[in-house]
Amino acid sequence: MTPRAEGPKGALDRALEILEVLTMRGKATTSELVEAVGVSRSAVYRLVERLETAEYLTLAEGQWRLGPAAARMAMAALHNMDVHAIAPPILRDLAHRTGETVSLGVHSGDEIVFVFREIGHQAVHVRSELGARRPLHATSVGKAYLAGLAPEHREQTIARLPMEAFTKATVCDRDRLREAVTEARRRGWAEEHGEFDAGSTCFGAPVFDQSGAVVAAISIAGPTDRMDAARDPFGPLVAETAAALSRRLGYSDRTPPQAARAHQGA
Structure with missing residues (x-):
């Protein structure tokens, strides 16, 4: 698409x-x-006066802050921001574009639970049944979720994982898992090459909410031969x-890094 001229x-x-600006900073002087x-200062004065009259801003001790109308709008938006409601259309589009199976998983205990799945037109059966539970250390969604955690929560979680082997390719060493998660954080996605299902390759990425907390992870999965041969990188x-x-x-x-934290699992 050609970018629209501004x-x-x-x-x-x-x-x-x-x-x-006030959403990010919390407060600011004129x-x-x-x-x-x-x-110009006069233009800003006119704008903040209008926003103050409408209760979108409030002035206290010489600094502007968001007002009650902004708070009401934010609460209404939060009420309607639910990953289960927002994700399906976006994930269906990804499945349609790639033809592969796309899934959404949420954290529960020390596992990921699939809560949505869309099967693409060229997908064959992959082990991502709706409602199925998957280990964090052996799946792309699990490693993506770990990559999204704040460091202290990530280390606590990795330290208690059972590290069960599912295939010959399963990474059961915690240090190797830490390396894989660090790499996933660096590049933005996690990879799974036959670690849970020997014939499947999957790619996953974390999903964050407005506070910077990881609330879910998505994945795209398919037979290894087809995924490896794909022209576009998944x-x-x-x-x-x-x-x-x-x-x-x-x-x-721009969400402050310290806001990132573990989201409470189901």
């Missing part, structure tokens, strides 16, 4: 920028808003899809 910014654009938005594709889903849940890559 026209001159109007008052609405500037007002949205002010709200975005001078700081002038610098962040890049317009890893970046599943990472892009997970990122799009995370954005729909309110996640921003």
Whole structure:
């Protein structure tokens, strides 16, 4: 697609920028808003006065903060942000584009539970039945979930995993698992090459909510021969899809790293 040319910014654009600045910073003076938005002080004054009148902003001790109307809007958005509701259309599109099986898994105990699956047009049966439980250490969704955890939670989880062998390729050594998870964090997706099902190759990526917590992981899976022969790499594709889903849940890559934490499993 050709990027749409961006026209001159109007008052609405500037007002949205002010709200975005305060969403990220928490509070800011008028001078700081002038610098962040890049317009005159008089223009910022007019905008914040309108936003204050509508209760989107409030002024306390010389600093602007989000007001009660913004809070009500945020709560309404959060109420409607549920990975189970938002994910299916996005994942169906991925399955349609690739022809392979696409799944959504959530954390439960020390496992991942598949809560959604879409079978692509060229998919054969793969071991990802809806409701099935999968080990964290031997699957792409599991390793993707581990990659999304904050370091202390990730290490605690890895330390208690049973590390059961499912095939000859299963990684049962914790240090090797740590290396695989570190690599998944670096590149944005995890890989599984016959570690749970000897004939399958899978790619997974974590999904984050508005606070930066990992709430799920998605995967794309298929027969190893076909996945290896594919012209388009599946890893970046599943990472892009997970990122799009995370954005729909309110996640921003500017979310402070310390906000990332373990999401309570079912």
